[in-house]
Amino acid sequence: MNGLLYGVGLGPGSADLITIRASRLISTCQVLAYPKPDNCESFARSIAKDIIPPDITEIPIEIPMQEGLFPAHSVYDRVAVDISRHLDAGRDVVTICQGDPLFYGSFMYLFARLSKRHRVEIVPGVSSLTACAAAAGHPLCARHESLCIIPATLDHQDLYDRLAVAESCAIVKVGRHLPKVRSVLADLDLVSRSVLVTHATLPSEQVMALSDAPDNPPYFSTILVAGCSDYAED
Numbered sequence: 243m244n245g246l247l248y249g250v251g252l253g254p255g256s257a258d259l260i261t262i263r264a265s266r267l268i269s270t271c272q273v274l275a276y277p278k279p280d281n282c283e284s285f286a287r288s289i290a291k292d293i294i295p296p297d298i299t300e301i302p303i304e305i306p307m308q309e310g311l312f313p314a315h316s317v318y319d320r321v322a323v324d325i326s327r328h329l330d331a332g333r334d335v336v337t338i339c340q341g342d343p344l345f346y347g348s349f350m351y352l353f354a355r356l357s358k359r360h361r362v363e364i365v366p367g368v369s370s371l372t373a374c375a376a377a378a379g380h381p382l383c384a385r386h387e388s389l390c391i392i393p394a395t396l397d398h399q400d401l402y403d404r405l406a407v408a409e410s411c412a413i414v415k416v417g418r419h420l421p422k423v424r425s426v427l428a429d430l431d432l433v434s435r436s437v438l439v440t441h442a443t444l445p446s447e448q449v450m451a452l453s454d455a456p457d458n459p460p461y462f463s464t465i466l467v468a469g470c471s472d473y474a475e476d
């Protein structure tokens with residue numbers, strides 16, 4: 243019997259937001275894979291560190307951080323071969339992912355390469371989206387509103403076009419893109435409806451009005467833009 247590939251969401255950062263199912267799988271696994279920037283520690287591994295068993299096989303998926311290489315296809319090709327060998331030998335492989343595996347999660351690159359030939363089970367995680375909303379006390383959308391999720395990596399015009407027609411919004415991957423996003427939101431007169439949430443659920447969590455935010459917040463920062471519904475009146 244071949245092994246099973248698990249894509250396991252870890253939640254936004256605080257270890258007590260790891261689900262019971264994720265915790266059971268991680269604490270009993272024999273082979274653990276996780277994304278790791280090539281220039282620093284793995285955030286995913288650090289969230290799960292207290293429940294990772296000793297003496298297991300670990301597969302760090304080393305992602306080059308230079309611009310232009312993402313999503314690092316050659317790295318995922320190589321890791322997919324490595325994981326395949328374990329699965330073919332009957333060993334389950336648990337791949338952990340910060341937040342939810344299928345919400346901008348790196349697991350999807352392995353899923354694309356391995357799901358045709360191997361059995362895969364995905365364990366959803368608490369996403370940063372809902373964690374940021376909780377930290378800011380910011381309802382994501384109400385009544386007939388729709389929620390638009392926009393990556394800050396888009397250029398100024400794309401951001402403008404999408405934000406101009408959106409209601410409630412979450413802007414992810416903010417980091418060094420904050421000045422560009424803030425200027426688009428200013429053009430649309432939306433800065434006063436926007437908050438920045440950094441490191442939600444971690445001890446370093448910060449929530450601030452976008453107007454007070456620094457130009458270069460950490461990568462793990464999200465901007466929430468409130469829609470117009472007056473949910474208090476519902």
Ligand SMILES: C[S@@+](CC[C@H](N)C(=O)[O-])C[C@H]1O[C@@H](n2cnc3c(N)ncnc32)[C@H](O)[C@@H]1O
Pocket residue numbers: 254255339340341342343344345346347348368369370371373374413414415416417439440441442443444461462463464
């Ligand atoms: C590549 S996406 C990964 C999202 C993750 N899979 C999830 O479900 O939350 C990374 C982006 O998610 C947002 N993010 C992730 N964790 C966060 C946190 N703890 N606080 C604020 N934003 C976070 C940031 O916008 C960050 O740039």
